[in-house]
Amino acid sequence: xxxxxxxxxxxxxxxxxxxxxxxxxxxxxxxxxxxxxxxxxxxxxxxxxxxxxxxxxxxxxxxxxxxxxxxxxxxxxxxxxxxxxxxxxxxxxxxxxxxxxxxxxxxxxxxxxxxxxxxxxxxxxxxxxxxxxxxxxxxxxxxxxxxxxxxxxxxxxxxxxxxxxxxxxxxxxxxxxxxxxxxxxxxxxxxxxxxxxxxxxxxxxxxxxxxxxxxxxxxxxxxxxx
Amino acid sequence: xxxxxxxxxxxxxxxxxxxxxxxxxxxxxxxxxxxxxxxxxxxxxxxxxxxxxxxxxxxxxxxxxxxxxxxxxxxxxxxxxxxxxxxxxxxxxxxxxxxxxxxxxxxxxxxxxxxxxxxxxxxxxxxxxxxxxxxxxxxxxxxxxxxxxxxxxxxxxxxxxxxxxxxxxxxxxxxxxxxxxxxxxxxxxxxxxxxxxxxxxxxxxxxxxxxxxxxxxxxxxxxxxx
Numbered sequence: 001x002x003x004x005x006x007x008x009x010x011x012x013x014x015x016x017x018x019x020x021x022x023x024x025x026x027x028x029x030x031x032x033x034x035x036x037x038x039x040x041x042x043x044x045x046x047x048x049x050x051x052x053x054x055x056x057x058x059x060x061x062x063x064x065x066x067x068x069x070x071x072x073x074x075x076x077x078x079x080x081x082x083x084x085x086x087x088x089x090x091x092x093x094x095x096x097x098x099x100x101x102x103x104x105x106x107x108x109x110x111x112x113x114x115x116x117x118x119x120x121x122x123x124x125x126x127x128x129x130x131x132x133x134x135x136x137x138x139x140x141x142x143x144x145x146x147x148x149x150x151x152x153x154x155x156x157x158x159x160x161x162x163x164x165x166x167x168x169x170x171x172x173x174x175x176x177x178x179x180x181x182x183x184x185x186x187x188x189x190x191x192x193x194x195x196x197x198x199x200x201x202x203x204x205x206x207x208x209x210x211x212x213x214x215x216x217x218x219x220x221x222x223x224x225x226x
Numbered sequence: 227x228x229x230x231x232x233x234x235x236x237x238x239x240x241x242x243x244x245x246x247x248x249x250x251x252x253x254x255x256x257x258x259x260x261x262x263x264x265x266x267x268x269x270x271x272x273x274x275x276x277x278x279x280x281x282x283x284x285x286x287x288x289x290x291x292x293x294x295x296x297x298x299x300x301x302x303x304x305x306x307x308x309x310x311x312x313x314x315x316x317x318x319x320x321x322x323x324x325x326x327x328x329x330x331x332x333x334x335x336x337x338x339x340x341x342x343x344x345x346x347x348x349x350x351x352x353x354x355x356x357x358x359x360x361x362x363x364x365x366x367x368x369x370x371x372x373x374x375x376x377x378x379x380x381x382x383x384x385x386x387x388x389x390x391x392x393x394x395x396x397x398x399x400x401x402x403x404x405x406x407x408x409x410x411x412x413x414x415x416x417x418x419x420x421x422x423x424x425x426x427x428x429x430x431x432x433x434x435x436x437x438x439x440x441x442x443x444x445x446x447x448x449x450x451x452x
Contacts, residue, residue, distance in 0.1 A: 131357060172424065176414060176432035183413020184406035191405040198398065206402035214440025 030068050033058045038079050042121025046076055046133045080130050080137060083122040084144035090115040091148065101159030102212055108155070109185065109204040116189040117200035123189060145182065153178040181211055256294050259284045264305050268347025272302055272359045306356050306363060309348040310370035316341040317374065327385025328438055334381070335411065335430040342415040343426035349415055371408065379404040407437055 024032075036058035040049045051072055055062040069075040094111025095104050116123040126144070130137040157174045184207055192203035250258075262284035266275045277298055281288040295301040320337025321330050342349040352370070356363040383400045410433055418429035 173432055173435075176417065176424070176429065177436050179413045179417040180410035180433050180436045184410040187405045187409020187412070188402060191402065198402070203402065206399055207406050209399075210403050210406045210437065210440075212440050214436075214438050214443055217440055217443070 026068065029058075029060065029064075033060065033065055033068060033075070034079055034082055037075050038083060038119075038125055039121050041076060041079060041129055042124040046129050046137075051075075076125075076130075076133075076137060077140060079122075079125055080140045080144075083119070083126050084141065086119075086122070087112075087115055087126065088144060088147055088151070092151065095155065101155075101162060102208075104155060104159070105212065106204070106208055108152075109207055110201065112185055113189060113192060113200040113204045113207075117193060117203075120193045123193060127186060127190065149175075149178050149182050152181055156181075181207075184210065252294065255284075255286065255290075259286065259291055259294060259301070260305055260308055263301050264309060264345075264351055265347050267302060267305060267355055268350040272355050272363075277301075302351075302356075302359075302363060303366060305348075305351055306366045306370075309345070309352055310367065312345075312348070313338075313341055313352065314370060314373055314377070318377065321381065327381075327388060328434075330381060330385070331438065332430070332434055334378075335433055336427065338411055339415060339418060339426040339430045339433075343419060343429075346419045349419060353412060353416060375401075375404050375408050378407055382407075407433075410436065 033054070037049075037054045040054045040057060044050075044053075049072075051062055051065060054075070055065045058065065065075065069078060090111050091108050094114075095108040097107060098104065099107075126141055130141045153175050156177050157171070160174065188203045188207055192198040192200065259280065262282075263275075263280045266280045266283060270276075270279075275298075277288055277291060280301070281291045284291065291301065295304060316337050317334050320340075321334040323333060324330065325333075352367055356367045379401050382403050383397070386400065414429045414433055418424040418426065
């Protein structure tokens, strides 16, 4: 949660609000509204969230929210799009360093779990709220998920090419492995955010061990070591 | 889809319906209604599904559906409960043979993917429809999911105890591994059902390789062999 938002929340009480509203460019104010909306949607759920509370947390008037974002539905869609793009960007940035396949996967998982732990409301909006409110929201998240699966698929395929003299992992199996990995990560993110004793790094390590070393190796006490 | 349902659907056209309705015990007729409802909910979605079509497919009158199941919401809830129980039972049955940990996991995965492939409408109801229609349906599925995660957790913990002289997998890590495995299986079930070229056994083998051998081992060309 950036400085901009904190400033807006503070500004909601006190006479400086109007002055500050006038000074801020529309793009900045829209981001404040989205910050507030993600928080309220994540905590209250889509249906229970009120536009009054979102406007209050954003430190703006409700008519201004409607002027900028049109409707609760469009505001929610804008939240999904922004948070989906941010999550995809975080994972891509995490992996951008390159290196051997296990390092890249570890970096990607670290980035994913750090991002979902840092923005638990955004993760709830993406993974729970958007998917449990039917269309058109579920379709928005499906697009993001496909993008992440495609990205992970290319990562695994590249790693397999590096590792093999002859390619042994069929294209379809690589796609299946990517689906498994993404599903496992989604499941663990919800679990980690619901349990304060599980750190983002711990969740990433659990999945890395599961995915890289395999359960069979784990049972024998052999773990993946970064 | 059992004989009872097929009979009911056939009976929907033709004069024998009323006679057959009178002869059947309530429990049997309720199962017919649920069979029809799972199919229609799975294919049309909760909102678009009509009680008229469900009654028609079940081969009964609409008032009879309301008499037995009260409302569309209660009918949907009954579908979720029945299909959740059936899925949990299928996985438990699959694993009931015992044996070494990898064999049990393989048997459980085979059972899971065979069941979700055999009942694609039921899987859509559980995994997509129920979760995307908000409460109270999402909570019903969450109960089933917790049960499956608890079952998988106990399976992994037991396997770890068997394999280790000293226990190396902490309780929390075992819970995390179970979450990862269940999330991966959910993700793969949707993927397999959406691609006719992926068999239930193929999906189970992909996850088994991923989970048991680990990606690192796979990259080296080492696979888990049943």
